[in-house]
Amino acid sequence: EAQVTQNPRYLITVTGKKLTVTCSQNMNHEYMSWYRQDPGLGLRQIYYSMNVEVTDKGDVPEGYKVSRKEKRNFPLILESPSPNQTSLYFCASSFRQTTDTQYFGPGTRLTVL
Amino acid sequence: GQSLEQPSEVTAVEGAIVQINCTYQTSGFYGLSWYQQHDGGAPTFLSYNGLDGLEETGRFSSFLSRSDSYGYLLLQELQMKDSASYFCAVVGVTSGTYKYIFGTGTRLKVLA
Numbered sequence: 501e502a503q504v505t506q507n508p509r510y511l512i513t514v515t516g517k518k519l520t521v522t523c524s525q526n527m528n529h530e531y532m533s534w535y536r537q538d539p540g541l542g543l544r545q546i547y548y549s550m551n552v553e554v555t556d557k558g559d560v561p562e563g564y565k566v567s568r569k570e571k572r573n574f575p576l577i578l579e580s581p582s583p584n585q586t587s588l589y590f591c592a593s594s595f596r597q598t599t600d601t602q603y604f605g606p607g608t609r610l611t612v613l
Numbered sequence: 614g615q616s617l618e619q620p621s622e623v624t625a626v627e628g629a630i631v632q633i634n635c636t637y638q639t640s641g642f643y644g645l646s647w648y649q650q651h652d653g654g655a656p657t658f659l660s661y662n663g664l665d666g667l668e669e670t671g672r673f674s675s676f677l678s679r680s681d682s683y684g685y686l687l688l689q690e691l692q693m694k695d696s697a698s699y700f701c702a703v704v705g706v707t708s709g710t711y712k713y714i715f716g717t718g719t720r721l722k723v724l725a
């Protein structure tokens with residue numbers, strides 16, 4: 501089944517404790533993104549990757565890191581989480597960056613205390 | 614800057630037709646997409662307009678006017694299951710970067 505998977509689905513952590521949210525897709529998509537969703541603000545792009553070893557900042561990259569060592573995986577790293585990073589995070593992938601459908605993962609709800 | 618505007622909430626009754634508008638401001642415009650998100654779920658793709666005009670997919674249609682920087686999603690024969698949030702989205706290109714910009718979403722309530 502074609503899908504985007506994220507882990508964990510729920511995470512409660514404390515300020516400053518490094519964490520990684522994994523994202524994997526099995527559709528051989530080139531373009532992958534991370535978004536955060538906050539009430540009233542819609543989906544905001546954090547980082548994106550147009551292919552292996554090619555990543556770039558979205559609109560809200562501060563406090564986040566990403567890597568794209570393999571085509572299928574695009575982990576999101578929070579090296580020193582803060583309470584303002586409490587949010588719902590979605591990973592998404594598409595075959596190309598300009599026109600194709602984005603397929604979203606199920607989401608990761610992160611709470612930073 | 615780059616931005617999209619859509620109404621925050623729309624209410625309609627079962628069986629009715631509803632239109633959700635989206636105006637955008639972006640550089641390097643490629644096309645307008647629409648996504649549906651039910652509470653607690655992930656966004657799912659509904660439609661894409663790369664050229665001016667109307668695209669129809671079952672009960673849903675989407676329209677784009679590039680000259681007016683405007684599009685809309687039309688939902689016909691509304692059903693209770695259509696109650697969800699709807700997001701318009703564009704890809705903005707700036708200096709070789711391809712960023713997705715989403716609107717803040719329109720919450721559709723379908724009443725029995």
